[in-house]
Amino acid sequence: MFPDSHSSLCLFSFLLQLSNIPYVTHRLPVLSVCSHPLFFLFSLTLHWDPDPSTLQLHSDSELMGRGAVRLGMSKLTQVDFLPKEMVSYSKETQTPTDALSQSDQKAGRQALFLSFFLLNSGLFTAVYTPKELTEEEKLQVLHSEEFLTFFERGSRIVERVLAEQVDVCFDYSGRDLEDKEGDLQAGAKLVLNRRFEDERWTKNRVVTCLDWSPQYPELLVASYNNNEDAPHEPDGVALVWNLKYKKPTPEYIFHCQSEVMSAGFAKFHPNLVVGGTYSGQIVLWDNRSNKRTPVQRTPLSAAAHTHPVYCVNVVGSQNAHNLISISTDGKMCSWSLDMLSQPQDSLELVFKQSKAVAVTSMAFPLGDVNNFVVGSEDGSVYTACRHGSKAGITEVFEGHHGPVTGLSCHSAVGPVDFSHLFISSSFDWTVKLWSTRSTRPLYSFEDSCDYVYDAMWSPTHPALFACVDLSGRLDVWNLNNDTEVPTASVGVDGGAALNRVRWSHTGREIAIGDSEGHVHIYDVGEVR
Amino acid sequence: MEEYNSGDDVLFNTDENSALVKECIEGVIGGADYDHSKVNQWTAGIVENSLTHLVKQGRAFKFIVNCAIMQKSGAGLHTANSCYWDTTTDGSCTVRWENRTMYCVVSVFAVAL
Numbered sequence: 001m002f003p004d005s006h007s008s009l010c011l012f013s014f015l016l017q018l019s020n021i022p023y024v025t026h027r028l029p030v031l032s033v034c035s036h037p038l039f040f041l042f043s044l045t046l047h048w049d050p051d052p053s054t055l056q057l058h059s060d061s062e063l064m065g066r067g068a069v070r071l072g073m074s075k076l077t078q079v080d081f082l083p084k085e086m087v088s089y090s091k092e093t094q095t096p097t098d099a100l101s102q103s104d105q106k107a108g109r110q111a112l113f114l115s116f117f118l119l120n121s122g123l124f125t126a127v128y129t130p131k132e133l134t135e136e137e138k139l140q141v142l143h144s145e146e147f148l149t150f151f152e153r154g155s156r157i158v159e160r161v162l163a164e165q166v167d168v169c170f171d172y173s174g175r176d177l178e179d180k181e182g183d184l185q186a187g188a189k190l191v192l193n194r195r196f197e198d199e200r201w202t203k204n205r206v207v208t209c210l211d212w213s214p215q216y217p218e219l220l221v222a223s224y225n226n227n228e229d230a231p232h233e234p235d236g237v238a239l240v241w242n243l244k245y246k247k248p249t250p251e252y253i254f255h256c257q258s259e260v261m262s263a264g265f266a267k268f269h270p271n272l273v274v275g276g277t278y279s280g281q282i283v284l285w286d287n288r289s290n291k292r293t294p295v296q297r298t299p300l301s302a303a304a305h306t307h308p309v310y311c312v313n314v315v316g317s318q319n320a321h322n323l324i325s326i327s328t329d330g331k332m333c334s335w336s337l338d339m340l341s342q343p344q345d346s347l348e349l350v351f352k353q354s355k356a357v358a359v360t361s362m363a364f365p366l367g368d369v370n371n372f373v374v375g376s377e378d379g380s381v382y383t384a385c386r387h388g389s390k391a392g393i394t395e396v397f398e399g400h401h402g403p404v405t406g407l408s409c410h411s412a413v414g415p416v417d418f419s420h421l422f423i424s425s426s427f428d429w430t431v432k433l434w435s436t437r438s439t440r441p442l443y444s445f446e447d448s449c450d451y452v453y454d455a456m457w458s459p460t461h462p463a464l465f466a467c468v469d470l471s472g473r474l475d476v477w478n479l480n481n482d483t484e485v486p487t488a489s490v491g492v493d494g495g496a497a498l499n500r501v502r503w504s505h506t507g508r509e510i511a512i513g514d515s516e517g518h519v520h521i522y523d524v525g526e527v528r
Numbered sequence: 529m530e531e532y533n534s535g536d537d538v539l540f541n542t543d544e545n546s547a548l549v550k551e552c553i554e555g556v557i558g559g560a561d562y563d564h565s566k567v568n569q570w571t572a573g574i575v576e577n578s579l580t581h582l583v584k585q586g587r588a589f590k591f592i593v594n595c596a597i598m599q600k601s602g603a604g605l606h607t608a609n610s611c612y613w614d615t616t617t618d619g620s621c622t623v624r625w626e627n628r629t630m631y632c633v634v635s636v637f638a639v640a641l
Binding site for chain 2: 073086
């Protein structure tokens with residue numbers, strides 16, 4: 001049935017009115033009516049104009065294709081910069097009265113503890129079952145002071161005993177020595193006694209200095225420069241070797257951060273070893289401390305040395321002594337061994353007010369603490385004095401054509417005073433003999449065919465001196481015998497360049513350091 | 529096997545970004561010694577520089593860059609960081625750099641947009 005026109009017209013007008021009313025179009029659906037006159041054919045098309053946020057959510061999940069976002073903990077990132085280790089040395093000067101009472105108390109306490117423990121462990125069975133220590137307790141024991149002291153001493157003693165190889169079948173009548181070796185030994189003048197080297201500490205290093213201990217004639221300190229093949233090992237090493245026992249390892253191992261160019265036992269302090277380094281620092285090692293690093297160091301400042309220190313020496317007497325050090329820029333500092341934080345005295349060694357002396361070697365004549373001689377890189381030897389109005393360089397001795405490498409003042413004591421004599425070795429292949437009384441050399445020993453690296457007078461025999469050169473030769477000259485050629489000469493095995501020579505204080509042994517880190521000890525026989 | 533995302537655009541590439549940040553650091557404090565008067569400029573420079581380069585890559589990430597410069601004086605420095613995020617798309621990298629007089633630590637965090 002067709003709807004009658006009146007009702008359709010009403011509907012149409014009502015709808016028109018509806019569309020005219022202003023309302024929020026987003027909230028309510030807007031109906032649009034198809035304007036076809038045939039109302040039964042009109043259709044309603046609904047267009048949703050929804051909230052944009054809801055639309056977004058819908059499309060998001062459609063696009064990304066994931067539901068809830070899964071979160072997890074990431075790995076922990078850590079950054080660590082470790083603090084620098086500061087080595088400190090403290091010295092106590094407490095008088096011993098307090099310490100006595102403390103040790104008494106300690107002994108009393110220990111006795112009490114022991115008795116208590118014994119009581120507890122059972123009256124009938126005195127069996128002590130060892131208690132298993134925890135890891136922490138073990139570490140604590142290993143790091144305690146007492147254990148470290150005991151271990152250092154104990155391990156040294158055990159090493160000596162293990163290396164002992166004594167021949168119990170030796171026949172003193174000499175019947176067994178029928179081979180030539182015996183004959184040669186009887187008449188030989190220079191015989192190799194020992195060779196010291198260490199796989200870890202001396203390989204690839206050059207021996208820079210040697211010194212015998214004044215207190216224990218069997219101890220020898222040798223200093224070494226850096227090992228280029230091992231950049232992580234310390235640059236400067238000083239080892240104390242022991243001649244008395246057959247153990248092949250060093251008695252004490254000391255090291256520091258910069259190459260050690262000179263070293264020596266401190267003369268009136270038997271426990272201290274002094275070293276002068278490439279950086280200009282003077283370091284002090286103490287064999288009472290269980291540390292291998294220096295216990296005291298001079299500061300790296302302009303007040304001290306800033307150039308390599310090639311000469312260190314303790315001069316003076318028991319009560320009044322100083323450590324003298326000279327660096328290659330001509331600065332001479334004197335230090336007190338108790339306080340290395342600043343020099344007691346410093347002096348610039350300049351020649352003729354302007355030319356600084358590049359010092360490579362230094363020597364004090366016997367018994368003299370004021371006057372000394374220095375050798376420099378320009379080939380001249382200078383005498384100088386430490387105190388007084390003429391402090392500084394006094395005279396120049398010219399004669400060498402190359403840098404002076406070693407100096408030695410005559411030190412043998414005897415009826416005639418030869419303390420004004422000194423010898424110098426140089427790159428010009430010669431060793432020259434001088435007197436402090438004259439600026440021209442007294443004599444020139446020209447037997448060597450290579451750089452002469454060091455020379456030293458014998459401390460006991462007034463006419464003997466030894467020198468070493470780059471070709472691996474050790475020459476011992478006897479001036480009573482012959483001044484043209486050395487009286488005894490031996491080539492060191494291996495042919496390495498020899499850097500240093502030092503007579504022992506008894507005058508019966510010579511220690512030689514070479515460029516491969518070996519220290520050779522030669523026994524000196526009858527050198528007449 | 530989890531879904532393997534071969535697209536570099538979505539994952540944070542630690543190595544590449546470490547190298548980028550390292551270059552930025554070198555560019556700002558490369559040959560210099562620690563200078564108290566300049567250190568503020570340096571940290572700002574490093575952070576801005578790194579951030580610019582990271583954004584220039586054009587990836588859809590939010591970046592957080594943190595820079596610390598410490599003078600070498602013998603003291604120790606320890607830092608740590610951790611994050612709770614979507615481990616498949618987000619990432620971080622920490623770059624350490626040092627020269628004779630100072631340490632520099634830069635941390636970059638990238639959170640996917």
